Amino acid sequence: MDNTEYHPWEITSLLKSHDILVPKISTKLLISLFVISIQKIYQMTIEEVEAPVDQITPPHSNSNKDSISTTNWDQDTLTIPRLQIVDENQKFTDDLPNYLSKWHLGEAGFKYNVVAVFGSQSTGKSTLLNGLFGTSFDVMDENQRSQTTKGIWMSRGRGMHVLVMDVEGTDGRERGEDQDFERKSALFSMATSEVIILNLWEHQVGLYQGANMGLLKTVFEVNLQLFQTQKSKEKTLLLIVIRDHVGSTPLANLAKTLQSDLEKIWVGLSKPEGLEDCKIHDYFDFMYTGLPHKVLLPEKFNEEVAKLRTRFNDPQNPDFVFKPEYHKRIPADGYHIYASGIWDKVLTNKDLDLPTQQELLAQYRCDEISSAAFEVFSNKLAPFKQPILEKAQTIDNLGPQMLEIRQEAVAAFDKNASRYHQGVYQKKRAEMLTKLNIQLNVLFVGQLKNLHKKAVVMFDENLKAELKRPNYNFAVAVENCLKAATDYFLTGAKAILLPETDWSYDSEYASLEEEFTEVSTKARTDEFRKMTKSLTKQVENELSEPITLALNNPGPNPWHKILQAYSKTVEHGQTTLNKIAESFNSSDAEIQESIADLRLQAWIVLRKKVDEELADTMLLLKLRSRFEEKFRYDDHGLPRVWKPEDDIDTFFKRAKEDTLTLIALFAKINLKDDPDFKVESDDEDFDFEQSLIVLSEAKQIDISNRFKRESDAFYLEAKRSVVSTTAKIPTWAIAAMVFLGWNEFMTVIRNPLYMILFVLCITFGYVIFALNLWGPLERIISTVVGEATRIAKECIAEGVEIAKEQTHHQQQGKNSSKINEKKDQ
Known part of the structure; x- marks a missing residue:
């Protein structure tokens, strides 16, 4: 016979369950009368149970099936691993993320729920959870009745997205009077769970300690502590499970008694400032249910547990416990961080502010999610950097590609981060968007600069091509090329503008317009230079012949003819200039300035040609030609044959004086026939009056003397010819x-x-x-003789120098020989 001792309430329940009429006598007498019968009944009951009484094996369990389901009880057949998240030394585990993955809840988002169980030690809390959720928490050994659950354990409900927490029981002899852990575990469970299951025995109802009213008071105080700073009041469901309910007292009466006790406890709480008038129902909803005796009525117990389970896994059940208002709004992938942070606060006895903890969690997780999304974003963005930033290339469809990459990154962030605290999420989303835009802005600016460069090159090349065409119109060419280059830049710039950015291409466009202006101005200057060069060549060609003719056969005033040719040439150039200026859209002021420059350039060309024609050699040739014309030829242009009777001296003097008048005529441009002629210029270095002087006083004297010497030769020649004919x-x-x-x-x-x-x-x-040619021959011979004499003198001087050096060397040799001889002696 089993010698196990039983509590009075257990014997009473056994009697009632076997329809044994219990008279109203004392409990001790009942124990004495029916102890033997009860022992036999209990032994028979034990034999009917297939497993240890404290562990329920789910009816459809099959260890051979390798299937996992978080939505179907019958398909989720594998053993679900459990984890001690807080050990007996109050240390929080680091393995929770791994177990969340093993439980297939790591990516569940908000689609999961959390349940925690409270109750006295050794009251079957773990047994209830194992039967209700299919977990595998350790249960009490009936032979020892010692503490089984130490710390806080967690597992996943079978076929459910439910995290189940098995909390260490209260009022245990192992901890004794130390209630610190009870408060900490209650605080932790309340902060992380949606539903709190209070496990009570029927006979404890109405008692303070036995009914865990002290624990409930702790729960209430903790709840007020958690939510005193929160504007919106979050509710928690307290599901009170009355164990070993035999039905003698209706469940409604028991619930009424418990509710009354709870409200009394609530009223007696010391409430924080601002919450003095709050009601218990502002923070808690209550459900009550009863379960029959597990040992005496195992089948009935399992049946009621199965019915109770539907409240957890069937949303269609009217008593479904997981209402949206109970959810803590902590995404599954952030639950371990949130729970760890809560426990750290609890452990250090610091004030626990749930909203702040949720915000901290949101900040941490949003940063993690943002970093992961940003890493993917950076990898996708990397191939664009080298072509744009290093090779100065432009990428087609860069804008849509950047937008797509950014949208993917933001979508990846939104997918996971949007589950967290909305204020933090929106803030972090804005920060991430700014961070993404900063990276994209590098490509945006690089693409803009490359578009800028290509637009400038396009404009320059197209303009050069247009200006090579015959009869081009400069203004039209610039306008067409400018429009093409501007459209290219604006099209490319607008294509890379992204929404939700403050990007602008205005600065780059303004810089581009300035560069366009520089290029067009340079091209305009080059074309003007070409035009000026062409006009200068034209002026030179048109002036060259009239000046040569006027100076080779000078009349009384050859300068009048030259100035007439100048005016005609300038007028022709002005007509050409006006036609070209129209294509440049030149203003009247610019045209007048160009005409003034044309007149100045034409004058400079004239003076240059005059200087060439009146250079020393050319001027002497003109004087000689004029002298020969007057001296050697008669009035009919026939050569003179001098005779002894001819007055050579008179002819020579007349011809010489007439020729010397040319020097004075050529010395200065005479404006007596053109008194209004003047060339205006803004150039300070240009002096029109000074430019009229062709030959200086010194030059006139020099030319005059040189001419006289040459003319004397002609005179002597004439004299010799007369002598030769008469001798x-x-x-x-x-x-x-x-x-x-x-x-x-x-x-x-x-x-x-x-x-x-x-x-x-x-x-x-x-x-x-x-x-x-006797005179030139004589000069040539003189020059040759003089050069030969000079060379001979140089050769003689070199020979003398060489001789001196040789003599000097010989003398040094003799002196050294004498010194050596003296040394030898």
Whole structure:
């Protein structure tokens, strides 16, 4: 016979369950009368139970099925692992994230619930949870009746998205009077759970300690502590399970008694400031249910547990416990951080502010989610950086691609972060969007700069191509090229503008317009330069011949003809300039300025041509030509043959004086026939009056002296020619020359070499005489002789120097020999 001792309430329940009429006598007498019968009944009951009394094996359990389901009780057949989240030393575990994954709740979001159980030690809390949720928490050993659950354990409900917490029982002999852990566990459970299951025995109803009224008072105080700073009042469901309910007292009466006791406790609480008038129903909803005796009525117990389970897994049940208002709104992937933070606060006895904890959790998780999303975002963005930032390339469809990448990152963030505290979520979302936009802005700015560069190159190249066409219109060419380049930039810039940014391309566009202006201005300047060069060439061509003719055959005032040619040329250039200026959209002021520049350039060309024509050599040639014309030719243009009767001196003097008048005529541009002629210029270095002077006083004197020397040669030549025609050789002299030179003459005739040399000499002498080149020949010979003399002198000087050096070396050699001889002696 089993010697197990039983409590009075257990014996009473056994008797009632077997329809044994219990008279109204004392409990001790009942124990004495029916102890043997009860022992037998109990032994029979034990034999009918298949498993240990404190562990219920789900009816459809099958260890051979490798299936997991978090939504169906029958399909979730594998053993569900359990985890001690707070050990007996009050240390919170680090393994909760891994177990959430094992329980297939890591990605559940808000689609999960949390249940915690409170009750006295060794009252079957773990047994109830195992039967109700299919968990595998340790249960009490009936032989020892010692504490089984230590700390706080957690597991997942079978076929449910429910986290089940098995909290260490209260009033245990292991902890004795130390109620610190009871308060901490109650505070933790209240902060993290939606439903609190209070496990009571029927006979404890109406008692203070036995009914855990002290624990309930702790729960109420904790609840007020948690939510005193929260504006909206979050409710928690207290599901009070009355165990071993035999039905003698209706459940409604028991619930009424308990509710009355609870309200008395609530009224007696010391409430925080501002919550003095709050009601218990502002914070708690209550449900009551009863369960029969598990040992005496196992089948009935299992049946009622199954019915109670529907309140947890069937949303269609009218008594479904997981109402939305109970949910703590903590996403599953952040639950471990939230729970860990709550326990840390509880453990350090710091004031626990749930809203603050939720915000801290939201900040932490949002940062984690943001970092993960940003890493993916950065990886997708990386291929764009090198082409844009290093190679200065533009990428087609960059805007839509950036928008898509950003939307993916924000969507990834929203998917998980939107479950957390909305204020924190919105703030972190804005921060993440700013962070993403900062990264994208780098590409935006890079693409803008590349578009800027390409637009400038496009404008420059297109404009150059347009300006190479014949008869182009500069203004039209600039307008067309500018429109094409501007459209290219604006199209590309608008395509990379993203919503929810403050990006702008105005600054870059303004800079681009400035660069367009610079390019067009440079092109306009180049074209003007080309035009000016062309006009200058035109002016030079048109002025060259009239100036040459006027100065080669000067009349009384050749400058009048030259200035007429200048005016005609400028007028022609002005007509050309006006036609070209129309295509440049030049203003009247610009046209007038260009005309003034044209007049100045034409004047400079004129002066340049005049200086070329009146250079020393050219001027002397003109003077010589004029002198020869007057001295060597008559009025009919026939060469003069001087005769002894001709007055050579008079002709020479007249021709010389007439020729010297040209020097004064050419010395300055005479404006007597053009008194209104003047060239205006803003150039400070240009002096019109000074530009009229062609030959300075010194130059006139020099040219005059040089001409006089050359003219003297013509005079002497004329004199010699008269002498040669009048002089006669005596007959005897001719006879003597023939007699004395006959042998030499015959030698020359008979020797071919001498004959050839003789003919060459005669021919050379005749040419010199006929062309009157004795003067130039004399100068050439003088120059050659002088150069030969100079070279000879240099050679002699070099020879003398060499001789001196050789003498010096020889003297040094002799001196050294003498020194050596003295040393040897």
